[in-house]
Amino acid sequence: MFKVGDVKEIALDDGSVKPLKMKTLSLKPLMFEIPNFLSADECAHYIKVAKEVGLEESLTISPEIALQRFRLMDINQDKLLSMEEMMLTIQGAMDVFLDKEDVLKMYNETNFDQNHDGSINEEESKQFTPADMRTYVEDLVKDSPEKRSRYSEEVWLTDENSVEDTIFQSLKERIAKVTQLAPQIIKRSDFQVLKYDIKGHYNVHYDSSQKLNIAKYPCCKHRGEKGCRYCRFMTVMVYLNDVEKGGETAFIVAGNETVDHKYIFLNQMTNVYKECDAAMLKVKPELGKMVMWYNHLVDQDTNWIGELDENSLHGGCGVTKGEKWIGNFWITVSDEVEKDLDSVVETTKDEL
Numbered sequence: 226m227f228k229v230g231d232v233k234e235i236a237l238d239d240g241s242v243k244p245l246k247m248k249t250l251s252l253k254p255l256m257f258e259i260p261n262f263l264s265a266d267e268c269a270h271y272i273k274v275a276k277e278v279g280l281e282e283s284l285t286i287s288p289e290i291a292l293q294r295f296r297l298m299d300i301n302q303d304k305l306l307s308m309e310e311m312m313l314t315i316q317g318a319m320d321v322f323l324d325k326e327d328v329l330k331m332y333n334e335t336n337f338d339q340n341h342d343g344s345i346n347e348e349e350s351k352q353f354t355p356a357d358m359r360t361y362v363e364d365l366v367k368d369s370p371e372k373r374s375r376y377s378e379e380v381w382l383t384d385e386n387s388v389e390d391t392i393f394q395s396l397k398e399r400i401a402k403v404t405q406l407a408p409q410i411i412k413r414s415d416f417q418v419l420k421y422d423i424k425g426h427y428n429v430h431y432d433s434s435q436k437l438n439i440a441k442y443p444c445c446k447h448r449g450e451k452g453c454r455y456c457r458f459m460t461v462m463v464y465l466n467d468v469e470k471g472g473e474t475a476f477i478v479a480g481n482e483t484v485d486h487k488y489i490f491l492n493q494m495t496n497v498y499k500e501c502d503a504a505m506l507k508v509k510p511e512l513g514k515m516v517m518w519y520n521h522l523v524d525q526d527t528n529w530i531g532e533l534d535e536n537s538l539h540g541g542c543g544v545t546k547g548e549k550w551i552g553n554f555w556i557t558v559s560d561e562v563e564k565d566l567d568s569v570v571e572t573t574k575d576e577l
């Protein structure tokens with residue numbers, strides 16, 4: 226039905242003269258781009274509102290969880306933590322991507338590697354605590370934010386802080402039109418503005434959650450809710466400015482037949498700050514351009530949100546000149562199409 230490279234015209238009913246041009250970028254994940262989805266004025270508007278509401282640093286792993294996760298990863302179980310294993314330990318616990326030189330420097334500046342052989346044996350591992358290592362790594366990334374898994378600032382634009390904002394309301398209508406989803410589903414999704422400075426980036430991740438233990442972890446109704454999983458069926462992302470250099474969005478395994486997570490992890494392929502060029506598909510940030518993709522496959526029985534699409538792994542490459550602003554619209558649904566359709570009816574009733 227879709228073919229990579231195909232362009233489909235979508236006429237808007239809002240008086241726009243030109244139809245939008247939607248190009249298919251990939252089938253795995255199913256992904257499209259629409260240039261000039263937002264005008265320069267609209268982009269400037271979101272940047273202004275984001276600044277007014279106030280941006281905050283984007284976080285990944287909280288310091289408490291980092292401490293819990295610090296179990297030394299002796300992958301080959303030889304009771305010795307090699308350089309690579311130490312790099313993966315720090316990555317898994319703190320979402321920080323060190324290279325060999327950084328680990329050697331850490332060993333030189335601390336007493337972790339007492340016999341100076343470049344690895345940590347059982348005896349040495351008992352001489353320091355996870356907290357010692359965390360303190361060292363936290364200090365290191367203060368000056369080297371490019372080693373973090375994510376370096377950006379963000380703000381959420383919600384109906385509370387933006388309900389009067391007609392530009393924001395019209396964006397939702399436009400998204401409903403191009404995604405062909407009910408406006409009410411779009412309405413309860415989340416919109417976030419992100420800013421990246423130089424060295425800003427976001428290493429590889431999924432925007433949604435795996436469909437494990439559905440009964441135990443139902444779809445979250447609200448962002449930040451605990452004990453649930455993200456059901457972000459689609460991501461709609463708009464670039465709000467032209468980036469002088471860098472800042473592409475990288476889909477590292479787009480179009481691949483299989484996705485080997487172990488290989489990706491062990492080879493540090495998730496580090497798009499360093500490995501951006503290795504990605505299968507890269508999208509260049511351009512003012513007003515929108516990209517949208519499905520984070521999930523379609524369930525054959527329900528015709529609604531299915532398994533996570535493993536090919537949707539992606540990240541934001543490092544900004545090397547200028548700054549980068551984007552808007553993310555996460556289309557959030559529930560597991561059951563009936564529930565979603567009911568809520569559509571409910572919301573419509575509320576509005577009458």
Ligand SMILES: O=C(O)CCC(=O)C(=O)O
Pocket residue numbers: 419427432472473474475539540541542551553
């Ligand atoms: O900055 C980008 O290009 C990607 C951002 C992203 O993946 C996210 O915010 O979830």
Ligand SMILES: [Fe+2]
Pocket residue numbers: 430431432539540
């Ligand atoms: Fe993302």
